[in-house]
Amino acid sequence: MLGAKAIARAKINLFLEVGPRRDDGYHEIRSVMQALELSDELYFRRTDGAAGHVVVRCSDPGIPTGSDNLVCRAVEAFEESTGTGGEGGVEVLINKRIPVGAGLAGGSADAAAALVAMDRMYELEMSAEALADIGASVGSDVPFCLLGGTALVSGRGERVERLEPLPPMQVVLASTGEEVSTREVYERFDALPTGPAPDTEGALQSLLAGIRNHDFEAIYSNLHNSLESATIATDRLGEYKEIARAAGATAALMTGSGPTVFALVSGMEQAAEVAWELEKAAPITIVTSFADRGAQISDV
Ligand code: ATP
Numbered sequence: 001m002l003g004a005k006a007i008a009r010a011k012i013n014l015f016l017e018v019g020p021r022r023d024d025g026y027h028e029i030r031s032v033m034q035a036l037e038l039s040d041e042l043y044f045r046r047t048d049g050a051a052g053h054v055v056v057r058c059s060d061p062g063i064p065t066g067s068d069n070l071v072c073r074a075v076e077a078f079e080e081s082t083g084t085g086g087e088g089g090v091e092v093l094i095n096k097r098i099p100v101g102a103g104l105a106g107g108s109a110d111a112a113a114a115l116v117a118m119d120r121m122y123e124l125e126m127s128a129e130a131l132a133d134i135g136a137s138v139g140s141d142v143p144f145c146l147l148g149g150t151a152l153v154s155g156r157g158e159r160v161e162r163l164e165p166l167p168p169m170q171v172v173l174a175s176t177g178e179e180v181s182t183r184e185v186y187e188r189f190d191a192l193p194t195g196p197a198p199d200t201e202g203a204l205q206s207l208l209a210g211i212r213n214h215d216f217e218a219i220y221s222n223l224h225n226s227l228e229s230a231t232i233a234t235d236r237l238g239e240y241k242e243i244a245r246a247a248g249a250t251a252a253l254m255t256g257s258g259p260t261v262f263a264l265v266s267g268m269e270q271a272a273e274v275a276w277e278l279e280k281a282a283p284i285t286i287v288t289s290f291a292d293r294g295a296q297i298s299d300v
Pocket of ligand 1 (some may be wrong): 062063064069070071099100102103105108110141182250256257260265
């Protein structure tokens, strides 16, 4: 097959507990991740250009298109692991909608989409596990972005356990519009004074039980993000959370390393109300919903 279109879905963290820095520089995390319908579209084309040559174009001019682009890295990792690199070049056009550097894993989502597109174009029908192994070598969030839905993620992100998918709840995102470096937020987190580790085990178990039983009260009251104290723009994110709650959101929390807050709302009417109020304060406001899948080939 000479071409493919792939959908790259963003994620939020309903729960993110960050442990101490490991010897290899990564942090051990435990996270409940949730895929969103908010997505980028990627168009792939095999060319008869130089073998292994990857050309990336992106609708957002701020995103690197060279070997720093995670799509480029994913294509190269795929070619290396499957031996398809000798069969010509690949061109990719990214239609970017997921805000960049916003804790929504846009780059990892694009990398996951690249892996499913390569698998389709080369007609290899690889297993989900084999693609996730390649994905883990490209970025910590890639294995989850391949699976999507609702999942418990651990290790540095490579262990992904599917959970009972949640109903398609509405979500309103509010972001400061700044691009945050995940690495810098982790460095700030490491520099925070170490007190006794907060007891998050109870919250995680209650959240998991809430997901199993579709007990929304248990879900809303056990959301957690260890990085909230280490991110930039804490005041503005606090303000977005207050605005969202005052406008009727059931819960609001920062996602990933920020600077985006997600608000969970119980229906479209409430989503419109919350988005209307947030839009007055936040440079980026997006209404979306939970998705029960991850990166996917699109035939339309
Ligand atoms: P995470 O939540 O996984 O920590 P993030 O959502 O905060 O990540 P991304 O949007 O993935 O951040 O972007 C992080 C960096 O990756 C940016 O500096 C961006 O330039 C770079 N990058 C590389 N490839 C891509 C891509 N395809 N899409 C977006 N950003 C990319």
